[in-house]
Amino acid sequence: MMKIFYPLLSASFLLFGCAEYTAQLKIEQAFPNFTFQQPVDIQNSGDGTNRLFILEQAGKIWVFENGPGTSEKKLFLDLTDKVSSGGEMGLLGLAFHPNYKSNGYFYLDYTVNNPRQTIISRFKASTDINRADKGSETVLMRIDQPYSNHNGGQLSFGPDGFLYISLGDGGSGGDPQNHAQNLSSFLGKILRIDVDHTSEGLNYSIPADNPFKVNSPDFKGEIYAYGLRNVWRFSFDPVTKILWGADVGQNSWEEIDLIEKGGNYGWRCYEGNHSYNTSDCGSKNFIKPIWEFAHDNDGGYSITGGFVYRGRDAGELTGKYIYGDFVSGNIWSLDYSGGIAKNRLLFKGAHNVSTFGVDENRELYFANYNNGRIYKFRGTASTGGRR
Numbered sequence: 001m002m003k004i005f006y007p008l009l010s011a012s013f014l015l016f017g018c019a020e021y022t023a024q025l026k027i028e029q030a031f032p033n034f035t036f037q038q039p040v041d042i043q044n045s046g047d048g049t050n051r052l053f054i055l056e057q058a059g060k061i062w063v064f065e066n067g068p069g070t071s072e073k074k075l076f077l078d079l080t081d082k083v084s085s086g087g088e089m090g091l092l093g094l095a096f097h098p099n100y101k102s103n104g105y106f107y108l109d110y111t112v113n114n115p116r117q118t119i120i121s122r123f124k125a126s127t128d129i130n131r132a133d134k135g136s137e138t139v140l141m142r143i144d145q146p147y148s149n150h151n152g153g154q155l156s157f158g159p160d161g162f163l164y165i166s167l168g169d170g171g172s173g174g175d176p177q178n179h180a181q182n183l184s185s186f187l188g189k190i191l192r193i194d195v196d197h198t199s200e201g202l203n204y205s206i207p208a209d210n211p212f213k214v215n216s217p218d219f220k221g222e223i224y225a226y227g228l229r230n231v232w233r234f235s236f237d238p239v240t241k242i243l244w245g246a247d248v249g250q251n252s253w254e255e256i257d258l259i260e261k262g263g264n265y266g267w268r269c270y271e272g273n274h275s276y277n278t279s280d281c282g283s284k285n286f287i288k289p290i291w292e293f294a295h296d297n298d299g300g301y302s303i304t305g306g307f308v309y310r311g312r313d314a315g316e317l318t319g320k321y322i323y324g325d326f327v328s329g330n331i332w333s334l335d336y337s338g339g340i341a342k343n344r345l346l347f348k349g350a351h352n353v354s355t356f357g358v359d360e361n362r363e364l365y366f367a368n369y370n371n372g373r374i375y376k377f378r379g380t381a382s383t384g385g386r387r
Contacts, residue, residue: 024379024380025314025316025317025346025377025378025379025380026377026378026379027331027347027350027351027375027376027377027378028375028376028377028378029373029374029375030068030365030374030375030376031064031068031070031373031374032068033069033070033071034064034070034073034373034374035371035372035373036054036056036062036367036372036373036374037056037057037058037060037372038056038057038058038090038354038369038372039054039055039056039057039354039355039367039368039369039372039374040055040056040057040090040091040092040153040354040355040367040369041053041054041055041092041093041094041153041355041357041367042054042055042355042356042357042358042365042366042367042374043055043094043095043096043357044066044096044357044358044359044360045096045100045101045106046096046098046100046101046360047096047100047101048101048360049129050065050066050359050360051063051064051065051066051130052064052066052357052359052365052374053076053094054073054367054374055091055092055093055094056091057085057090057091057092058080058083058085058090058091059078059079059080059081059082059083059085059090059091059110060075060077060078060079060080060091061075061076061077061078061079061091061094061132062074062075062076063076063130066359066360074130074131075131076130076131076132077123077131077132077134078134079091079108079110079134082110082112083110083111083112084111084112084113084116085111086148087148087149088148088149088150088151088171089111089113089148089151090110090111091108091109091110092109092110092111092151092152092153092154093108093109093153093154093155093165093166094106094107094108094109094155095107095155095156095157095163096157097157097195098157098161100125103124104124104125105122105123105124105195106122106123106124106125106132107120107121107122107123107140107155107163107195108120108121108123108155109152109153109154109155109165111145111148111151115144116144116145116146116147116148117142117143117144117145118141118142118143118145118151118152118167119139119141119142119143120139120140120141120143120155120165121137121138121139121140122136122137122138122140122195122203123136123137123138124136138203139203140193140195140202140203140204141165141186141193141204143167143186143187145170145171145187146170146171146172146177147170147171147172148171149168149171149172149230150168150169150170150171150172150229150230150248151167151168151171151230152165152166152167152168152230152231152232153166153232153233154166154231154232154233154234154305156234156235156236158192158236158241158243159236159238159241160207161194161196162192162193162194162195162207163192163193163194163195163204164190164191164192164224164234164243165190165191165192165193166189166190166191166228166231166232166233166234166245167186167187167188167189167190167191168187168188168228168229168230168231168232168248169187169188169228169229169230169267169268170185170187170188173250174250174268174276174277175188175229175267175268175277178268178280180226180227180228180229180267180268181226181227181264181267181268181269181280181281181284183212183215183216183218183219183220183223183226184218184219184220185220186220186222186223188226188227188228188229188267189220189223189224189225189226189228190223190224190225190226190228190231190234190243190245190259191220191222191223191224192207192210192222192223192224193205193206193207193222194206194207206221206222209261210222210223210224210261211223211224211261211262212262224259224261224262225245225259225260225261225262225263225264225265226263226264226265227263227264227265227266227267227269227286227287228245228247228257228265228267229247229248229249229250229267229268229271230247230248231245231246231247231248231305232246232248232303232304232305233246233304233305233306233355233356234246234259234305235305235306235307235308235356237307237308237310238310238362239308239310239319240308242258242308243258243259243260244256244257244258244259244305244307244308244321245257245258245259245265245305246303246304246305246306246323247265247267247289247303248302248303249271249272249295249303250271250276251271251295252271252272252274252294252295253271253272253273253274253292253293253294253295254272254292254293254295254299254300254301254302254303254325255271255272255289255291255292255303256289256290256291256292256303256305256321256323256334257287257289257290258290258336260287263287264284264285264286264287265286265287265289266286266287266288269281269284269286270286272289272292273288273289273292290334290336290341291334291341291343293325293343297328297349298328298330299325299328299330300324300325300326300327300328300329300330301325301326301327301328302325302326302327303323303324303325303326304323304324304325304326304353304354304355304356304366305323305356306321306322306323306324306356306364306366307321307322307356307357307358307364308320308321308322309321309322309333309362309364309377310358310362311358311361311362311363311364312361312363313363313376313377313378313379314364314377314378314379315379316379316380317333317364317377317379319335319337320333320334320335321333321334321335321336322334322346322356322364322377323356324351324353324356324366325353326352326353326354326369327352328348328349329347329348329349329350329351329352329353330345330347330348330349330350331345331346331347331350331351331353331366332344332345332346333346351366351368351370351375352368352369352370352371353366353367353368353369354366354367354368354369355367363376364376364377
C-alpha cells in the first residue's frame with residue numbers, strides 16, 4: 001500500500017504545540033477489546049446503524065457496533081481466497097454506496113495475480129446486515145498492474161455521487177513507463193465513474209463532465225486527475241467539498257495536494273516541488289502541492305492521508321487536515337484556511353499509521369498496522385455538535 005513496511009518505531013506520545021493544542025489532546029484506544037491483522041481501511045456504512053468496518057489486507061472485512069465497550073465483531077466478508085496479498089497488494093479499499101441503506105451496494109478495491117490486476121467490484125449485503133453476499137460480486141474494472149507496488153487503493157463517493165478511485169503509477173521506482181503523465185493509462189491517476197448507470201458495454205458509465213471524456217479517443221475518459229505517484233489515501237471535506245490527496249513520494253519528498261478536475265500534479269517530472277525526471281515534461285501546467293515534507297525523522301518516508309476533522313470530541317482540530325506518516329509514526333494537523341498552509345506536529349513517533357477513517361458522527365480514527373489496534377483523538381474542546 002505504501003512503499004515498505006517497518007516495525008513500530010516508538011510507543012511514546014509527544015505533543016508539540018502552543019495554546020491551541022494543550023497537553024490534554026490525546027490519542028486513545030477506540031475499541032480496547034479488538035485487534036486486527038494488518039488493518040488498512042476504516043469505513044462506516046452511512047445507514048444510521050452506527051457500525052464500523054475494518055479491512056484486513058489479506059482479504060477480510062470485520063463489522064462491529066461503534067462503542068468503546070463493544071466486545072463482539074463479526075466477519076462481514078472473507079475474500080482471502082480471491083485476494084493476492086503481501087507487500088503493497090491486498091484488499092485495499094471499501095466504499096459504501098450513498099444509498100446503501102436501501103440498495104445494499106458497496107465497492108471494493110483489491111489485487112489479484114496471474115494476471116496481476118487491480119479489481120474494482122460491487123458487492124451487495126445479505127438479509128443479515130452484518131454479512132455480505134459473497135456471490136453478488138459484479139466486476140466494474142480490471143486494471144493491469146506491471147509491478148506489485150504502487151497500487152493506490154482508496155475508494156470514496158464524492159459529494160456529486162460519483163465513485164472516485166486512486167491508482168498508483170504501476171510500481172517499480174521512478175515510474176519507468178511514465179504512466180502518470182500518460183492519459184491513455186489508468187495508472188498514476190484519480191478516476192471518477194458513475195456506478196448508477198451503464199454504457200458502452202461497461203458496468204458503469206463515465207460522467208459527462210469528466211475532463212478527458214471527449215478530448216481524444218486514446219484518452220481514458222474515467223480520468224479525473226493525473227500526474228500522481230501513489231495516492232494511498234484521499235478524502236473529501238464534507239463542509240467545503242474539497243478533495244484532499246496525500247501522494248507517497250519517491251526518494252526525498254512526501255506531498256499533500258488539493259485534487260482538482262483535470263489537474264496534473266507533476267509526477268514523474270516533479271517529486272513535490274522538486275525536479276525528478278523532466279526529460280519529457282515540456283511546458284505542461286503542473287499543480288504544486290500545498291504542503292510537502294522531507295524524508296527524515298522530523299518528517300517521514302511514507303505519508304498516510306487523513307481527513308479534515310469535523311467531529312466534536314477534539315474541537316481543537318476542527319477544520320484542520322489530520323494526517324500521518326507510516327514509517328516515522330508522526331501525526332500532524334494542517335490548517336489551510338485562507339489558502340496558507342500552517343502545519344503542526346501533534347504526535348511524534350507514535351504509531352505505524354496505515355489509514356484514517358471516520359464514523360457516522362465524523363469522529364476521526366486511525367489504524368496501527370503493526371499492533372492491529374484502532375485509535376481516536378480526544379481533546380478538551382467540544383464543538384457541541386458536528387462541524
